[in-house]
Amino acid sequence: MSDLKALYQEIILDHNRNPRNFNKMEDASCSVDGYNPLCGDHYTIYLKLENDIITEISFQGSGCAISKASASVMSTVLNGKTRAEAGVWFENFHHLVRGENKSGNTLEEFGKLAAFAGVSEFPARVKCAILPWHTMKNALEEKKETVSTE
Amino acid sequence: MNTLTTLEKPTSIDFPAERIRRDFPILSASVHNHPLVYLDNAATTQKPQQVLDAINRYYLTENSNVHRGVHYLSELATKKYEAVRGTVRKFINAGSDHEIIFVRGTTEAINLVAATFGRKNVQAGDEVLITGLEHHSNIVPWQMLCEEKGAKLRVAPINAIGEVLLDEFASMLSGKVKIAAISHVSNVLGTVNPVKHMIQMAHQHGIPVLVDGAQAVPHMRVDVRDLDADFYAFSSHKVFGPTGMGILYGKTRLLGSMPPYQGGGDMIKSVTFEKTIFNDIPYKFEAGTPHIAGAIGMAAAIDYMNQFDGDALQQYEHTLIRSAHEKLSAIPGLRIIGEAREKAGVVSFILKGIHPHDIGTVLDQEGIAIRTGHHCAQPVMQKFGIPATARASFAFYNTLNEIDDLVNAIHKVKEIFGHV
Numbered sequence: 037m038s039d040l041k042a043l044y045q046e047i048i049l050d051h052n053r054n055p056r057n058f059n060k061m062e063d064a065s066c067s068v069d070g071y072n073p074l075c076g077d078h079y080t081i082y083l084k085l086e087n088d089i090i091t092e093i094s095f096q097g098s099g100c101a102i103s104k105a106s107a108s109v110m111s112t113v114l115n116g117k118t119r120a121e122a123g124v125w126f127e128n129f130h131h132l133v134r135g136e137n138k139s140g141n142t143l144e145e146f147g148k149l150a151a152f153a154g155v156s157e158f159p160a161r162v163k164c165a166i167l168p169w170h171t172m173k174n175a176l177e178e179k180k181e182t183v184s185t186e
Numbered sequence: 187m188n189t190l191t192t193l194e195k196p197t198s199i200d201f202p203a204e205r206i207r208r209d210f211p212i213l214s215a216s217v218h219n220h221p222l223v224y225l226d227n228a229a230t231t232q233k234p235q236q237v238l239d240a241i242n243r244y245y246l247t248e249n250s251n252v253h254r255g256v257h258y259l260s261e262l263a264t265k266k267y268e269a270v271r272g273t274v275r276k277f278i279n280a281g282s283d284h285e286i287i288f289v290r291g292t293t294e295a296i297n298l299v300a301a302t303f304g305r306k307n308v309q310a311g312d313e314v315l316i317t318g319l320e321h322h323s324n325i326v327p328w329q330m331l332c333e334e335k336g337a338k339l340r341v342a343p344i345n346a347i348g349e350v351l352l353d354e355f356a357s358m359l360s361g362k363v364k365i366a367a368i369s370h371v372s373n374v375l376g377t378v379n380p381v382k383h384m385i386q387m388a389h390q391h392g393i394p395v396l397v398d399g400a401q402a403v404p405h406m407r408v409d410v411r412d413l414d415a416d417f418y419a420f421s422s423h424k425v426f427g428p429t430g431m432g433i434l435y436g437k438t439r440l441l442g443s444m445p446p447y448q449g450g451g452d453m454i455k456s457v458t459f460e461k462t463i464f465n466d467i468p469y470k471f472e473a474g475t476p477h478i479a480g481a482i483g484m485a486a487a488i489d490y491m492n493q494f495d496g497d498a499l500q501q502y503e504h505t506l507i508r509s510a511h512e513k514l515s516a517i518p519g520l521r522i523i524g525e526a527r528e529k530a531g532v533v534s535f536i537l538k539g540i541h542p543h544d545i546g547t548v549l550d551q552e553g554i555a556i557r558t559g560h561h562c563a564q565p566v567m568q569k570f571g572i573p574a575t576a577r578a579s580f581a582f583y584n585t586l587n588e589i590d591d592l593v594n595a596i597h598k599v600k601e602i603f604g605h606v
Contacts, residue, residue, distance in 0.1 A: 039218070040551050044544075044602055053604065075543045075559050076573025098573065100541035101603065158547060 042154035043161070044101065051105035056112050057094040070097075070171030070183040072163060077103045081171045088119045090176075095168065102152075102161050107168035109148050119176055125149075126173050132156070133165045201502035207583050209234040209490075220553025223588045228373050228401060228532050228579030229557050230423045233487070237427055240486035244479050252478055253452060267478050270485040271468070277488045278418065279409040280435050287434040287441070287468040288476055292400040293323040295419030295434035296367065298471060299396055300327040302444040303417075304365065310336035313362040315393070317355070317379070318344040318569060319372040322562040324398045328367060337364075344569060348375035348524040355384060359391045366395045370402035374563045374575065375524025376507070376532040378402070382413045389414065394440060400424055404581065405503055405530040407496040410435050422480060426581075427487035431480030434471075441467040448473040499582050506580045506589065507533060513593045514578075520596065523575050534561075534575040537596070540603050542576040548602060549576075552595040 061067070061082035070079045077099030084092035093114050095107045110129075114122050128141060129149055135156030143150040155165045163185040171183045207213045210232045215222045224232060244266070250259035252267045271283040280286060289295045304327075308314060314328045318341050325339075332339045340363070342355035350368075359366075366388045370381050385395045394416035399408055403420040410418045415435070422431035436444075446453055446464050450473030455463040464470050510533045515522055519538035537545060546558035557577045560567045567573060578592055 040548060040602065043547065049602070049604065073560075075541070076567065077541075077543075078573070098541075100543035102544070161543070161547060164543065 039154075039157060043158055045151040045154065047109065047148055047151040048101060048105040051108035052101035055095075055104055055108040057115075058096065058108065059094050060096050061092065061094045064092075064094075066175045066178050066180075068171050068175040068180065068183060070167045070174075070185075072099070072103070072167050072185040074185065075100060075164070077164060077167055079103070079107055079168055079171060081107070081168060081175050083172070083175045085119070085176075090114050090117050090119070090122060093172070099167075100161075100164050102155060102164040103167050106152065106165045109151070110168050110172060113147070113149060114172070122172070122176055126169050129169055130166065133162050201498055201582065203502070203583055203585050207585075209236065210583055211235060211238075213583060217553040217555070218551050223552075223554040223591050225578040225580065225584065225588065225592060226555045226557050227404070227581040227584075228424070228561075228577065230429065231404060231426045231581050232583070233426055233428070233483075234490050236490050237483050237486045241428060241479050241483040244482045249479075251475055263478060267476070267481050270481040273485040273488050274433055274435075277492070278403075278433075278435060279411050281411060282438060284467050285435055285438055285441065287436065287471045288481055289419075289432045289434050289471075290430055290477070291421040291423070291432035292398060292419045293432075295417075295432055296324055296396065296398065297327045298434055298447045299365075299367075299417050299419075299436070300331045302447050302471070303394075303440065304328070304331045305335075306443075306445055308332070308335050308337050308364045311362065312337045312364045313340050313358075313360070314338075315340045315342065315355075315358050315363045315366040315388075317342045317350045317368050319348065319350065319375055319377060319379075319566055320367070320369055320563070321373050321398065321400070322564070323400075324367050324369060325565070338362075341565075344375075344377075344566075347526055348372065348377045349526045350377075350379055350384075352380070352384070352387075356387055359388055359393060361391065363388075363391065363393050366393050368395065368397060370397050370399045370408070371405065371530050372524065372526075372563075372566070373401045373532065374534050374561045374566045374577065375526060376529035376534070377524060377526035378406075378528040378530050380528075381415070385414050385416075401531055406500055416440055422484035422487065425484075425487055426490060427484035428477075428480045431477050431484050433484075438467065441471075444471075446473070447471045450474045452476075494582070503530065503580060503582055506584055506586065507531070509586055510578060510580070510589050510592070513589055514596070517593065517596055517600075519600070523570055523572070532577055532579040534577045536572055536575055537599065540599060542574040544603065545576045545596070545599050548599045549592070549595045552591070552598065554592055554595050556592075 064082035065085040067082045079097030082094045093111045133155040212232050250263040252264040271286040274286045340358050388395045396417035397415045399420040404425045418435040423429040453473040455465050523534040542558035559574050
């Protein structure tokens with residue numbers, strides 16, 4: 037059970053049960069769909085950008101606890117960040133869940149995102165954690181095509 | 187719970203599952219410090235020592251390329267390899283060894299029929315008929331064929347418990363349908379289709395029928411002549427044999443009229459740069475060096491299965507399925523997907539508020555292997571309005587205790603996700 041607790045940390049379970057910013061944004065600057073055909077996870081990420089700053093971020097959709105919590109935590113972390121900062125967090129998060137933390141950041145610096153460090157022990161679930169971030173990145177770059185993990 | 191009417195009450199459990207388990211070395215493995223509970227048999231089955239020994243023996247003492255060789259080993263390998271056709275013929279009660287075509291698996295068998303019989307007989311405006319519970323491997327080859335030919339793929343729908351609507355199936359049978367392709371047993375819902383009856387219905391319209399038997403052969407005695415199937419496909423690795431090996435059975439009359447599948451060695455009688463004369467069946471469909479060890483391993487698996495009384499085996503598995511149904515459906519918030527009156531092999535389920543992927547991860551940590559996802563049957567998921575299911579699938583080496591392990595682990599899943 038200890039490995040499971042490392043994966044399903046309280047923050048993740050909480051965000052899965054009560055996802056934050058879980059709504060459709062009618063006046064989004066951009067929105068992109070993300071899809072994991074393997075398990076059917078499907079999310080839409082909405083961004084509002086003003087002068088290169090993410091002033092609002094929300095999402096909708098359904099999927100496993102890891103992907104939903106990842107989208108939810110991401111939405112709380114990226115609010116108010118610049119485009120460039122969001123790009124850096126995208127890279128850092130990638131490394132974190134792949135267990136290859138190259139940023140030199142301590143887990144504390146990852147804040148709430150540190151809850152996803154345990155995902156690296158579950159290779160089959162890395163895609164679940166990353167899907168919302170990939171989708172966000174495409175929205176940031178204003179690419180419209182659906183993101184797929186396959 | 188009043189489904190599964192064909193299943194008798196679960197009393198007859200005097201099947202020697204515990205003894206049988208000792209033939210399967212991997213079943214005594216530990217996973218995450220728990221004894222392995224392997225409930226992913228619809229994906230692939232484990233292999234008994236007898237199969238492993240046969241493959242090993244072949245490579246150790248008999249390895250050579252088959253056909254045409256004049257030396258001792260080649261003749262030995264050819265003899266052993268060709269004898270497998272007889273083993274398979276008896277296993278499915280086909281009429282003749284040359285009706286047994288060696289392929290890589292069920293998927294290739296279906297593609298072979300689509301690419302040969304299909305290309306020759308399906309033309310623009312024609313139809314191919316399948317059902318609503320098919321695996322992607324019995325959808326996509328026909329879709330590709332229909333696309334190429336300008337033909338139409340028609341789908342006989344299923345009802346809410348996962349049974350094909352036979353009236354709808356009947357209404358779709360017409361002169362336009364050039365072939366019907368149906369699963370014997372659904373890999374997601376466990377539904378046993380009344381294929382014998384469906385074949386009779388199709389034959390009344392002169393329509394040949396391919397049966398995808400991948401999920402049936404591990405669980406029941408299949409008699410292709412009793413079914414009167416025109417084509418029957420299954421995979422070795424789902425019947426305790428090696429991967430990369432499978433069987434296409436076809437009636438002589440149909441196979442004889444079909445063009446070859448792939449070109450190459452072994453499928454020819456003579457070749458000049460001007461003209462090639464193709465070999466007879468079954469070799470016409472078997473280009474290149476075959477999976478000799480795979481065939482020999484599969485024959486060992488069939489020999490292994492033949493030691494059991496088919497009825498006793500089937501009855502034992504019904505006991506497992508029925509027990510799984512009863513115990514799982516007693517869990518609050520759990521919904522079983524697929525409640526056909528006759529089922530075999532698999533029990534799919536979902537838990538309220540918990541994604542199947544999360545169920546799979548927690549169960550894995552308890553040493554329990556199940557499959558989660560769409561099971562290569564996305565149209566079935568769409569029909570039930572769900573993205574995925576968790577699927578426990580059984581073989582004769584599973585036990586009632588393992589079903590209790592599964593149930594206990596599902597309670598753990600609910601604890602973790604706060605749905606106690």
